[in-house]
Amino acid sequence: MIEVVVALLFMTVIALSFSATTQFSARLLARSQIELGAAQFLEAEAERLRALSFDSLSSGSRSSGMGQASWDVVDSTTFVQIVLSTEYGLASLGTVADSITIYRLR
Numbered sequence: 001m002i003e004v005v006v007a008l009l010f011m012t013v014i015a016l017s018f019s020a021t022t023q024f025s026a027r028l029l030a031r032s033q034i035e036l037g038a039a040q041f042l043e044a045e046a047e048r049l050r051a052l053s054f055d056s057l058s059s060g061s062r063s064s065g066m067g068q069a070s071w072d073v074v075d076s077t078t079f080v081q082i083v084l085s086t087e088y089g090l091a092s093l094g095t096v097a098d099s100i101t102i103y104r105l106r
Contacts, residue, residue: 030093038088038096041067046100049082054106057082066090080104 041064049057049071057080061070067088074081082102089095 034089034093035096037066038086038098041065041069041088042084042086042098042100045069045071045086046084046102049084049102050104054080054104078106080106 045067057073057075059072061068063069067086069084069086071082071084074083080103082104083099084102085097085099087095087097
């Protein structure tokens with residue numbers, strides 16, 4: 001009888017450790033998906049701004065899905081500087097903020 005109780009206690013400890021590991025892995029996976037989505041969102045916004053003609057570039061902002069982007073355009077005679085800032089994610093899962101500076105030569 002004692003052997004059965006010890007075996008059940010041992011199995012309970014193992015099950016609890018697997019449960020904690022599973023929860024940690026789920027949180028880590030969710031965070032990784034947010035970070036991947038943030039990187040893809042930043043790249044898509046940067047490519048969208050790079051594709052615009054010089055005449056249509058102006059400061060602005062936009063939202064898309066879980067992401068928000070804003071950009072400032074500084075125009076000079078030799079280049080256009082675009083500072084793009086993004087925030088991606090949900091408050092419950094976490095957010096990722098990032099920025100990039102793009103220079104386009106005239």
